[in-house]
Amino acid sequence: MTGRQAVVVGASSDIGRAVCGRLAALGYAVTGTYRDPGRAELVAAACAPAGHRPRLVQLDVTNREEERLAAEVAGGAPLGVLVYAAGTVDPAPVPQLSEAQWDRVLDVTVSAAYRAVRALLPLFGDEGAVAFIGSTAHRQGTGPAAYVSAKAALRGLAKALARELARQRIRVNVVEPGFVDTRFEGVDEAAERRRRQLRAMIPAGRLATADEVAEIVVLAVGHPYLTGATLTVAGGAVMD
């Protein structure tokens, strides 16, 4: 056991769930957030091989419930790791994208990450690590505008926090996946067609698995000298 807690916001995502499993295997006491009750048990299942039962907290990040999350985590072992994996996308092109749709994507994908860090920061022990799940989509603008903008902002937030928090021995990094084979990509016929097109575009010839992304997240939070870094997990599809 590490004697430390880890919080994963968006634990119910495919990537978040894989991160929970790996953190549990390392001995962290995991708290994972979810919104969709149907996906909460999947988080518990991911931690089960480690013999760990995670604390599951239902919250919608747009309701500004980060203080309630912090209250759940307070009083236990010091916080060692915070992973922010929540994100949402709106496919509407800009002329059809309402301000409310824009605000929602930005809120879930980046503003709530800032709020989570702010709320949980006092719970870190004498050192800790934060990882944001970003996306390579912002590098060449390959995605809907609000999502691309939010992920670019998330990277900026990580860099600024890395500087601000370095002397407190809290490291902040971003893991930017390219294309990952998750629910995010969909399960219907159109999604299958898209997967085939993506495979053709990716030098590695396949999409990443959620667990491959989680492996890099765990590496990022575990490395004592890594901060302010962007780790790309894209099978060669994006190279800087």
Ligand SMILES: NC(=O)c1ccc[n+]([C@@H]2O[C@H](COP(=O)([O-])OP(=O)(O)OC[C@H]3O[C@@H](n4cnc5c(N)ncnc54)[C@H](OP(=O)(O)O)[C@@H]3O)[C@@H](O)[C@H]2O)c1
């Ligand atoms: N899949 C890819 O190809 C890919 C590529 C690059 C980056 N990413 C990023 O990886 C992260 C995880 O995505 P994933 O692919 O594993 O997809 P996913 O399963 O769709 O993940 C979305 C996550 O965000 C949570 N979420 C959305 N809106 C929320 C809200 N209002 N309040 C609280 N939680 C909310 C979801 O919770 P519920 O499920 O409980 O509703 C879920 O945990 C995302 O940040 C995504 O942008 C994915």
